[in-house]
Amino acid sequence: MFSKTRVTEPGPRTQPAAEPEAPRSFDAGFDAPAASATAPRARTAPSVLAADLTVSGNIKTQGDIQVEGTIEGDIRAHQLIVGESATIRGEIVAEEVVVNGRVVGRVRGLKVRLTATARVEGDIIHKTIAIESGAHFEGSVQRQEDPLANGVTPKLAPPAAAKPAASEE
Template identity: 70%
Template structure:
């Protein structure tokens, strides 16, 4: 299990030194990394910050724009652009929503554009949804159209097919 080496033991000069021993006694041993240096990788990813929360008693008139995450519990009359947007059960949004990831528990009146869109059972959406992936739980209320696009976040107008030629 453990092996003990004798430091005072003399070796013949032609025998190899044991592993980990330095060749000459006056040479310094190689430095070992400190535990702090080993614990922090060189390229650590930035930790995600907590979402910004708009409480239920807050009424916002105007547009919201962030690259972070937002959770809305109050009323917003304006457009919202975010990375991840969670619309709480008590929330009402009147405007366009553009986000990578949208979870709707409350009410939305307006267009919704997102890579991932999820309408929970308590969701009430009146407007068009443009998405890459969508999930609609049983019990969700939805009035509008649904369209799948590979890039729903682009600001371009939805492409329509040309009418057939009458030749």
């Protein structure tokens, strides 16, 4: 069914566009990276750091990461899954964090989930949190509307705006 709809509606419109690009068909290698450049915007498979891998240093990506090894450094990602055999020593900043293994350091995330096998030693700053029964957690938990923001400037701005209003009276 879907292929008939695609052929009927966008097919004729796409074909005239494909005809001027026919000479570019020799540049098929360039077309493939363009498709790959579009793919990271969509949901892709996470980068997996194997259990036998040890990384000393910071990791930063806009994609997803699944860690099964040992990381000694900070991690910034869209989504981070800490495997059961993983150990992370450093700060984690991600929109979604799922901890199955061990984390020693601060965790900042919009959604943070500690599974039953999780061991976290450090503070958690979150928008939403879930801690399963059996998870080991030592530290403090703080809820913030935007835990990914480094500063609290947005929270300080409204009171400063209120002060000039009081001065005008």
